[in-house]
Amino acid sequence: MKCPYCGNPDTRVIDSRPAEDNSSIRRRRSCDECGKRFTTYEKVETIPLIVIKKDNNREQYERAKIENGVLNACYKRPVPAEEIQKTIDAIELSIFNREEKEIPSSEIGEIVMENLKTLDPVAYVRFASVYREFKDANTFMDELKKFLR
Template sequence: MKCPYCGADDTKVIDSRPAEENNAIRRRRQCEKCNKRFTTYEKVETIPLIVIKKENIREPYDRGKIEAGILRSCHKRPVSYDQIVQAVEDVENTIFNMEKKEIPSQVIGEIVMERLKQLDQVAYVRFASVYREFKDVNTFMDELKKLLK
């Protein structure tokens, strides 16, 4: 592992521990040359997942898009960063546990909405309003009525 500070090839592992609910290993490393410390994460490489977008356009799965959507929905809400990271991990685990090579973006959107409904109802409505493309107040009210039942 190259040192991110000086580029040296010689680094040693100081500490290893499980991370992300035992789905990864967190390693603290120290450079043998400059003595600076840094953290790396080791994860199992998964099969590439293709997302089928509207109009049958296919693109590689991007965890960052899910994270960005959840972050926007939770903006100025009493939701911690750790809760957001956990929600993203839960969504991702659900998706990969389906063991499919291709998945429609609509399925991902529904999974995200279900997770947000558990996390924060305002964040859920925010996400749903963009995801379901609410056209008017009545559509918005219909979704709120479903949530209140």
């Protein structure tokens, strides 16, 4: 593993253990050249998941898109970064636990909304307003009423 600080191609593993999500291995590494330490994560490579968009186009699943959606929904909310990452991990786990090669984007959106409901109600409504494409205040109020029940 190449050192991210000095570029030395030879580093050694100091500690290795399962990551918090138990789906990857967390490794602490040390560079013999500059002496700095860093962490890497090792995951099993799987067959790429294909997302079926609303217009029936297909594209490869990208975790970054879910991260962006959740981060935007939680913008300026009192939600710790660690909780946001745990939520993103839980969303991704739900998606991959379906063991399907293709998944509609609408199912991903529903999974994200379910997880945001428990994370932060305002983040949930923000995400829902974009995902469900609220056209007016009445649509927005209908969603709020569903949430409050």
